[in-house]
Amino acid sequence: MEVLIMQPAFGEISVSDFFYRHRELAGFSNPSRATYMVIREAVENSLDACEEAGILPNIKVSLSYTGDELCHLRVEDNGPGVPPSEVPFAFGKFLYGSKFGVRQSRGVFGLGITMALLYSQVTSGRPARIIVSNGGDIFEVKLRIDIEKNMPLVEGKKRLANMEEWHGSIVELYFKGDYPRAEKRIMEYFKLTSIASPHAEIAFTDPAGDQHLFRRSVEKAPKQPVETLPHPHGVDAEMLRRLLKRSEGKSLLSFMVKSFQRVGYATARKFLESAGFSPHQPTSTLTNDDVLELLDAMRKYSFPPPDARCLSPIGEDALRDAIMRIFEPEFVAVCERPPSVYLGHPFIVEVAVAYGCKGIEGEIVLYRFANRVPLIYDAHSDVSMNVLRRFNWGSYLHVRPQATAVFTHICSTRIPFKTAGKECIADPPEVEREIELALKECCRRLKTHLTGRVSVEERGRRFNAYKKYLPKIAQFASELAGRKNAPNVSLILERILEGKN
Amino acid sequence: MRDVLVKLEALGESICVQLENGELPFIDIPSRTTSNIIYDKAEGRFVLGEARTRRTTSNVKHLRAFTQTVWMAYMAKRLIEEGKSTTLRDLYYMAESYGVKFKDQQESDSIIADLEALLGVPREQLRIFPEERATVYGDLTIKYNVQGYEKTTLNLTASPDGVAIGPALAGAEFQNCGAERVIMVESGGMFTRLIEERAHEKFKALLIHTAGQAPRLARQFAYRLRRELGLPVYVFTDGDPWGAHIAMVVISGSANAAHVDSIVIPDAKWIGVLPTDIEEYKLPFEKFNEKDWKRLHDLMADPRYQSPFWREQLKRFEEEGRKSEQQALSIHGLSYVTEKYLPEKFA
Ligand SMILES: Nc1ncnc2c1ncn2[C@@H]1O[C@H](COP(=O)(O)OP(=O)(O)O)[C@@H](O)[C@H]1O
Ligand SMILES: [Mg+2]
Numbered sequence: 001m002e003v004l005i006m007q008p009a010f011g012e013i014s015v016s017d018f019f020y021r022h023r024e025l026a027g028f029s030n031p032s033r034a035t036y037m038v039i040r041e042a043v044e045n046s047l048d049a050c051e052e053a054g055i056l057p058n059i060k061v062s063l064s065y066t067g068d069e070l071c072h073l074r075v076e077d078n079g080p081g082v083p084p085s086e087v088p089f090a091f092g093k094f095l096y097g098s099k100f101g102v103r104q105s106r107g108v109f110g111l112g113i114t115m116a117l118l119y120s121q122v123t124s125g126r127p128a129r130i131i132v133s134n135g136g137d138i139f140e141v142k143l144r145i146d147i148e149k150n151m152p153l154v155e156g157k158k159r160l161a162n163m164e165e166w167h168g169s170i171v172e173l174y175f176k177g178d179y180p181r182a183e184k185r186i187m188e189y190f191k192l193t194s195i196a197s198p199h200a201e202i203a204f205t206d207p208a209g210d211q212h213l214f215r216r217s218v219e220k221a222p223k224q225p226v227e228t229l230p231h232p233h234g235v236d237a238e239m240l241r242r243l244l245k246r247s248e249g250k251s252l253l254s255f256m257v258k259s260f261q262r263v264g265y266a267t268a269r270k271f272l273e274s275a276g277f278s279p280h281q282p283t284s285t286l287t288n289d290d291v292l293e294l295l296d297a298m299r300k301y302s303f304p305p306p307d308a309r310c311l312s313p314i315g316e317d318a319l320r321d322a323i324m325r326i327f328e329p330e331f332v333a334v335c336e337r338p339p340s341v342y343l344g345h346p347f348i349v350e351v352a353v354a355y356g357c358k359g360i361e362g363e364i365v366l367y368r369f370a371n372r373v374p375l376i377y378d379a380h381s382d383v384s385m386n387v388l389r390r391f392n393w394g395s396y397l398h399v400r401p402q403a404t405a406v407f408t409h410i411c412s413t414r415i416p417f418k419t420a421g422k423e424c425i426a427d428p429p430e431v432e433r434e435i436e437l438a439l440k441e442c443c444r445r446l447k448t449h450l451t452g453r454v455s456v457e458e459r460g461r462r463f464n465a466y467k468k469y470l471p472k473i474a475q476f477a478s479e480l481a482g483r484k485n486a487p488n489v490s491l492i493l494e495r496i497l498e499g500k501n
Numbered sequence: 502m503r504d505v506l507v508k509l510e511a512l513g514e515s516i517c518v519q520l521e522n523g524e525l526p527f528i529d530i531p532s533r534t535t536s537n538i539i540y541d542k543a544e545g546r547f548v549l550g551e552a553r554t555r556r557t558t559s560n561v562k563h564l565r566a567f568t569q570t571v572w573m574a575y576m577a578k579r580l581i582e583e584g585k586s587t588t589l590r591d592l593y594y595m596a597e598s599y600g601v602k603f604k605d606q607q608e609s610d611s612i613i614a615d616l617e618a619l620l621g622v623p624r625e626q627l628r629i630f631p632e633e634r635a636t637v638y639g640d641l642t643i644k645y646n647v648q649g650y651e652k653t654t655l656n657l658t659a660s661p662d663g664v665a666i667g668p669a670l671a672g673a674e675f676q677n678c679g680a681e682r683v684i685m686v687e688s689g690g691m692f693t694r695l696i697e698e699r700a701h702e703k704f705k706a707l708l709i710h711t712a713g714q715a716p717r718l719a720r721q722f723a724y725r726l727r728r729e730l731g732l733p734v735y736v737f738t739d740g741d742p743w744g745a746h747i748a749m750v751v752i753s754g755s756a757n758a759a760h761v762d763s764i765v766i767p768d769a770k771w772i773g774v775l776p777t778d779i780e781e782y783k784l785p786f787e788k789f790n791e792k793d794w795k796r797l798h799d800l801m802a803d804p805r806y807q808s809p810f811w812r813e814q815l816k817r818f819e820e821e822g823r824k825s826e827q828q829a830l831s832i833h834g835l836s837y838v839t840e841k842y843l844p845e846k847f848a
Contacts, residue, residue, distance in 0.1 A: 466564065469564045469565065470520075472600060473567065473568050474517070476575040477514075477520070477571055478517055479578070480509055483513075487520035492520070492523055492525065
């Protein structure tokens with residue numbers, strides 16, 4: 001008789017099901033953190049949408065309690081809205097979005113707001129309400145997610161007349177939250193958002209009904225980052241295979257030029273010849289091994305560095321102004337590093353060191369940003385924290401930092417997040433190095449400032465020297481000249497005290 | 502003395518006026534850096550060029566040095582008016598009680614040199630003297646003209662150790678002189694030897710012990726003997742580059758004091774120990790060490806050594822690399838120097 005061993009039943013789960021079971025991976029680990037996450041995802045999308053449309057964002061956020069633990073969130077923006085046909089997918093399907101291209105944006109996985117909807121649905125049992133308009137008619141969609149299938153379920157659709165030419169998006173959600181425990185972080189999030197996105201105005205009405213207004217300090221929307229092709233160093237085997245498939249039938253030469261940034265015909269020819277490929281070989285004739293060989297050759301070849309026009313750093317001036325306004329420090333040193341690359345992804349590091357801030361007790365507080373988004377949780381293992389921990393202030397500054405806020409901003413087409421929660425950045429050596437260099441530069445600038453301040457003491461010392469010697473000079477000189485009275489030097493001394501001499 | 506007082510007064514007046522105008526005062530001092538020290542062939546000595554350094558109180562770093570300079574001038578005025586004299590070292594100590602404290606004596610000496618350059622007057626005229634004293638021995642009767650000694654006369658053979666050439670002697674009146682030449686002697690040992698061997702009688706000489714490089718007062722004293730009494734001046738030193746340079750400073754003055762040094766005795770003669778003497782008198786010698794070589798090379802580059810006589814001497818040193826002290830002459834007996842060596846030199 002044949003005895004068969006029992007095999008487990010096989011099955012497949014959808015992305016939505018996966019995130020339903022592992023919501024902590026996306027940052028929804030408890031009601032307080034979830035409160036922050038829901039707000040954050042909605043606000044980020046609003047900022048992204050406005051920026052892409054070149055609109056100065058006006059965002060209204062209000063949070064209230066409808067039950068013991070049940071919160072209601074409403075986020076409204078003045079962005080371009082979402083085409084009504086896309087609304088169900090954009091908001092109700094995981095890994096669906098408009099931001100997969102190679103350029104900097106806040107969202108990246110097509111996951112954020114959908115995760116918020118999922119959390120809302122499982123904790124409140126109520127559908128989300130999405131209202132959108134591009135200035136024409138207003139569309140209202142009530143939406144649930146079929147979690148098992150990763151598909152949106154539209155519960156109701158309404159079309160309304162638009163009397164005031166309103167455009168934008170409104171998201172309304174119910175969810176299980178804990179505002180009191182999240183309050184500090186949420187307020188910090190808004191405060192820091194107005195540093196990283198100083199062109200945005202955000203009004204937040206908290207559950208107590210108090211309105212907090214975060215004004216814009218820059219009247220111009222930042223330059224839109226340009227969408228670019230991937231850099232040859234930024235692709236892996238899978239990506240390369242996909243790109244090859246897209247250009248089936250072309251020659252290797254034109255494939256290289258059309259698929260990658262920074263590769264012109266001359267570069268492509270030189271590269272292919274050095275890698276032992278004929279520039280005229282059709283892509284379709286490449287074997288599996290050829291593809292791996294090509295990838296290997298691409299990694300080893302030194303192509304020009306990635307195009308950084310796809311990035312949108314905050315900028316030294318905007319960053320300085322925003323920090324000045326919000327932290328009121330004695331001095332801010334800001335440093336924007338030139339573009340750099342890790343694994344083929346361009347990135348720019350900006351660091352600011354604000355010395356003598358209001359409301360900072362102790363020595364140093366770190367504020368982290370990635371692609372203009374403040375990172376509030378999981379600081380302990382973040383790359384910036386690691387750099388800061390190791391940083392030897394003594395060798396760059398002659399005084400201990402006091403009430404000092406350190407701001408680090410990394411912008412990239414691909415932030416090396418450690419988790420889908422997008423709160424903690426991993427540490428490729430290139431990124432680490434750039435942060436450290438920027439921090440050192442800030443210290444140098446800060447030191448110059450502090451030395452300037454010392455010169456106030458210096459001026460005091462100078463005055464004392466004159467106070468001591470000038471009367472003596474007057475006395476000896478008048479005796480030399482055989483005069484009865486020494487000239488009066490008090491006027492000269494006064495001028496020296498006022499720093500005029 | 503009147504001139505000096507006038508100059509000092511003018512200095513004080515110019516500073517007072519600047520202060521009254523509400524300006525931070527400055528003074529322009531002839532620069533004493535080597536680039537501004539020029540050899541004047543016609544005069545056979547170093548002089549300062551035209552370069553000036555501005556010491557200005559508008560620079561807080563100059564403030565202290567400026568005060569010190571004015572104080573130094575003020576002290577000089579008082580010394581002259583009160584008929585007193587003082588030493589470099591005294592001034593260094595005195596400054597403190599006026600609140601102008603010097604870091605060290607080098608600093609105060611350098612301020613004095615600035616003042617000399619500024620006024621164009623050697624410090625001796627400002628009644629400031631160095632500590633080191635040369636001594637003199639021989640048949641010269643002088644009459645002091647310092648306060649309290651106006652009637653005192655002294656014959657310079659009064660003490661077997663010689664008489665110190667201080668400010669009083671340097672300014673004394675020459676009354677009677679039995680001497681016909683001046684011999685300036687480098688070492689104390691040789692000075693004593695010469696007195697014991699009665700060289701002052703044998704050679705009718707005034708012996709001056711320079712104790713190394715001759716102090717300015719000693720040179721000034723010799724200069725007066727040359728000018729007022731017409732006595733020829735001879736310099737007798739060790740036979741090495743250092744000894745040669747003692748003679749040279751007597752003849753041409755010093756570069757360090759180019760700003761004031763007009764004490765030159767162009768016809769003074771170096772009689773020994775010459776490098777050729779080592780061979781000729783069979784003197785025990787030592788080989789040049791590194792310092793001697795360096796010194797020799799410095800002298801060879803020095804414009805004062807370009808006459809045929811001096812070029813010849815330095816060439817001999819260079820060829821042989823040998824040096825011999827004055828006292829090496831004693832190898833032939835204590836009286837050898839007065840019986841044989843000097844008579845041949847004066848022959
Ligand atoms: N407020 C909004 N305005 C316009 N478009 C939006 C807005 N919110 C979401 N979207 C669209 O929905 C898509 C999915 O959003 P999300 O799940 O947060 O993913 P991501 O932001 O990572 O792309 C976005 O890519 C965007 O196209
Ligand atoms: Mg998003």
